[in-house]
Amino acid sequence: MLKPISIFGGLVLWHVLAIRVINDTSLLISPLVVIAKGYDMLFVTADLYPHLYASSWIFLQGMLLATLVGVPVGFVMALNPAVRDYVNPWMTALYTTPRIAFAPVILLWFGIDMASKVLIVFLGCVFPILINSFYGMRVVSREFVEVGRSFRLSRGRLFLKILLPASVPFILAGLRLAVGRGLTGVAIAEWFGATEGLGYLIFFAGQTLNLPILFVGVAVFAILGIAGFQLLKIIEDLASPWRKELAVK
Amino acid sequence: MAGPVLELRNLTKEVPTGNREQFVIFKDINLSVKEGEFVSIVGPSGCGKTTLLRVVNGLLPPSSGQTLIDGKEQTGADHELVMGFVFQGASLLPWRTSLKNVLLGVEGRKPPKEAEEIARYYLNLVGLSGFENHYPHQLSGGMQQRVNLARALVVDPRILLMDEPFAALDAQTRTFMQLELLRIWSQTKKTVIFITHMISEAILLSDRVIVFSHRPGRVRSEFPVPLARPRNLDIKSDHRFVELENVVWKQIEEEVKAAVGFAKL
Numbered sequence: 001m002l003k004p005i006s007i008f009g010g011l012v013l014w015h016v017l018a019i020r021v022i023n024d025t026s027l028l029i030s031p032l033v034v035i036a037k038g039y040d041m042l043f044v045t046a047d048l049y050p051h052l053y054a055s056s057w058i059f060l061q062g063m064l065l066a067t068l069v070g071v072p073v074g075f076v077m078a079l080n081p082a083v084r085d086y087v088n089p090w091m092t093a094l095y096t097t098p099r100i101a102f103a104p105v106i107l108l109w110f111g112i113d114m115a116s117k118v119l120i121v122f123l124g125c126v127f128p129i130l131i132n133s134f135y136g137m138r139v140v141s142r143e144f145v146e147v148g149r150s151f152r153l154s155r156g157r158l159f160l161k162i163l164l165p166a167s168v169p170f171i172l173a174g175l176r177l178a179v180g181r182g183l184t185g186v187a188i189a190e191w192f193g194a195t196e197g198l199g200y201l202i203f204f205a206g207q208t209l210n211l212p213i214l215f216v217g218v219a220v221f222a223i224l225g226i227a228g229f230q231l232l233k234i235i236e237d238l239a240s241p242w243r244k245e246l247a248v249k
Numbered sequence: 250m251a252g253p254v255l256e257l258r259n260l261t262k263e264v265p266t267g268n269r270e271q272f273v274i275f276k277d278i279n280l281s282v283k284e285g286e287f288v289s290i291v292g293p294s295g296c297g298k299t300t301l302l303r304v305v306n307g308l309l310p311p312s313s314g315q316t317l318i319d320g321k322e323q324t325g326a327d328h329e330l331v332m333g334f335v336f337q338g339a340s341l342l343p344w345r346t347s348l349k350n351v352l353l354g355v356e357g358r359k360p361p362k363e364a365e366e367i368a369r370y371y372l373n374l375v376g377l378s379g380f381e382n383h384y385p386h387q388l389s390g391g392m393q394q395r396v397n398l399a400r401a402l403v404v405d406p407r408i409l410l411m412d413e414p415f416a417a418l419d420a421q422t423r424t425f426m427q428l429e430l431l432r433i434w435s436q437t438k439k440t441v442i443f444i445t446h447m448i449s450e451a452i453l454l455s456d457r458v459i460v461f462s463h464r465p466g467r468v469r470s471e472f473p474v475p476l477a478r479p480r481n482l483d484i485k486s487d488h489r490f491v492e493l494e495n496v497v498w499k500q501i502e503e504e505v506k507a508a509v510g511f512a513k514l
Contacts, residue, residue, distance in 0.1 A: 143340045146308055150334040151354040151404070161353065165344045242344050242384045 002230070029211045034219060037212035052220065054197040055186050058114070059224070062121025063175075063182050070126045070178075071171060074133025084134075095127040103188050117189035117197075124185030128177035136170025137163055172236045179228035183221055252320055254440045255282040255305075255408050260314035262297065262304050271312075274300045275466035278314070280459070282408070282440055289443045289451035291497065292461025292469075293505045298444045299337070301466065302412050305442070306334050318407055330354065333401030333439075335411040339393035341385040347372060347396045348381040354404040371399040374433060391422040395429070402437060411443045415450070424482070427453055431480060448497045452490055453480060460500050463508035469500060 011031045018030040025033075041048035077084040103120055110116035140163050148162040190199025198217050205214035260278040263271035275297035282288050290298050303309045305316050307323060316323045318331050333354075341350045351368040359367070372378055375395040385393055394414055401409055415423045427450055434441065434454075445451050451458045455474050462469040472493060476484050484490050 143336065143338060144342060147334075147336065147340050147342070147353070149308055150306055150332070150336075152330040153353075157357065162342070165342070168344075240344060242386070 002226075025211065026209065029215060031215075033212055034215040038216045038219065041213075041216060048216070048220070050196050051198050051201045051217075054194075055190065055199065056224070058117045058121055058189060058197070059182055059186050061114075061118045062185060063125050063178060065118065065122045066125030066129050066178060066182070067175065069122075070129030070174070071133045074130040075137055075167075077130075078134045078137035091127065091130065094123070095131070099123055099185065100188050103192055107192050112193040117186075117194070120189040121182050121185035124181040124188075125178035128181060129171070129174040132170045132174025132177070133167060136167030136174075139170075140166040168239055169236075172232060172239065176229060176232050179225060179232065183225055183228075187221065251284060253281040254284050254286075254319060255442070256280070256315075256317040256320075257305065258315045258317070260301070260304065260316065261312045262300055262309065263312045273465035275461075275464075278466070278468060280468065282442065285438050285440055286457065287434060287441045287443065287455045288457045288459060289445055289455040290459045290461060291445055291448055291451045291501065292466060293463050293501055293508055294446065295508075296461040296463055296504070297466035298461055299412055302334075302410050302442065302444055306332055306410055330358075330404050331407045333404055333406035333409045335394075335397050335401045335409065335414045337412045337414065337416055339385065339390070339397045341393055341396055341400075343385050346382045346384055347377060347388070350385070350396055351399045351403050353400060358404075368399075368403055371403045372396070374402070374436065375399045376429065389422075390418050391426055394418065394426060398430075398433065402433075402439070406439070408440045408442065411441060413444050413446065416446070423450075428481070430454060431478075435479060448494050448501070449485060449490075452476075452493055452497075453482075453485065458493070458497060460497055461504075463504040469504065472497065 015030045015032060018028045022028040038048070073087070077087055099120065102123060106116045106119055110119060144162050144166055145158070148158045153161060186197070187199040187202065190197035191203050194200040198220055202214055202217035202221075205211070205217060257278050257280040261276050262274045264274065266272045278301060280288075290301070292298050300309065304311045305323075307316075323331075341347075342353070345353070348365070348368055351372055352364055355364040355367060358364070369378070369381065372381060375398050377392060377395050377399070380388065380392065385396070388396065397414065401411075415426050418426060431454060443451070443454060448458075452474055457471055457473050459471045460469045461467070474493065475489050476487060
């Protein structure tokens with residue numbers, strides 16, 4: 001549940017901090033200024049849209065690709081110990097290396113167009129999804145598997161009726177982690193040699209010390225993050241209605 | 250007269266311990282169960298009775314020996330679906346409603362409409378009509394075990410294997426469930442192997458009670474239950490019931506005492 005009071009309270013705190021404590025618009029500006037600038041960029045000059053579209057498009061493609069790769073690879077690793085042992089060291093290495101280190105190399109290889117940006121986002125998203133899919137399938141209760149076996153389900157049916165549904169909550173948790181890492185990926189991708197996108201906007205505003213635009217960029221990232229989480233929440237409720245009532249009240 | 254529904258021949262289960270010696274869970278179990286017979290197995294904790302049921306069901310491979318159903322040897326969990334297994338924990342799939350849980354064993358094996366009809370019939374038989382669309386977490390422990398029972402019955406098994414199905418229930422619910430099982434059994438006439446550590450439960454329900462020794466588990470003795478059916482709770486005060494309970498308890502007590510020599514309970 002989104003709590004409007006929480007968002008409002010945070011903004012008030014920020015406003016007081018900017019006006020009463022810092023009181024220097026070259027260091028921190030009030031959220032009111034940011035909102036005004038955001039309104040301006042959305043409805044007056046309308047120059048936010050190309051950046052928003054560019055970033056969202058990269059993000060969605062990266063996420064989708066990461067899901068399409070991460071979930072099956074995670075499953076195969078969980079079900080086949082040999083594959084797991086071969087993939088594991090590489091996965092761990094790629095997962096723990098800061099992605100920002102790869103960004104220049106990827107740009108060098110793939111140029112500054114879409115492909116390399118999507119790849120950077122993909123690299124950020126794929127591992128949480130993969131690792132969660134892997135663990136989701138690994139920790140399926142032995143009891144459930146035995147139920148399937150005692151009813152003589154074929155391997156395919158055991159997967160579809162027991163293993164897959166039992167893993168869904170884990171996959172969704174992986175997707176949630178991926179939203180954050182994917183958005184960071186967008187920022188990194190657009191940091192280097194981009195001409196549009198929210199990352200570019202923030203980078204450009206930072207270089208020119210344009211605090212209102214910089215904060216608008218950051219705020220849009222935050223809103224995209226919240227939107228992503230809310231969307232996943234809706235998917236989760238649709239995919240596993242049985243879990244809704246298990247939540248600790 | 251037809252042959253036995255279930256026959257166990259010298260069934261043995263050992264597991265490696267890391268040392269050279271094998272850890273013997275049960276050894277040379279021979280058992281023959283007639284059509285429509287209700288057989289209980291009681292024994293001290295850790296005597297391997299649950300493992301025996303899992304081996305019979307094919308969830309675990311035996312170390313040696315055979316399991317035969319209607320004279321046909323069963324080889325692992327690949328053989329056809331002829332046994333219904335009622336698990337100790339209800340082990341219902343939490344993402345499926347009662348009806349869908351019961352459907353698990355028949356969906357894909359029968360036309361969807363027919364499968365659902367049968368599932369509804371068995372849910373009704375176990376007293377849960379009206380709860381078809383409830384998820385397991387919305388059901389009480391006793392109701393979950395009813396779904397568990399319906400799920401095993403729906404495949405119309407040749408034999409029903411029940412692994413301490415009421416162990417996790419409170420005493421009152423347990424008694425009600427025993428009576429319910431008597432009723433359901435009299436309506437389905439299934440051949441049943443019932444594992445329990447509760448002697449009175451075994452006597453109340455069964456035609457025959459088998460006492461297991463301490464580990465490695467063996468058949469120590471077996472007793473026909475000389476009480477007429479249909480039964481109700483009154484038979485618990487029948488002198489034959491009380492005598493049998495005492496005899497079985499004495500044997501289990503001996504087994505427990507013998508077991509303490511090498512394994513703490």
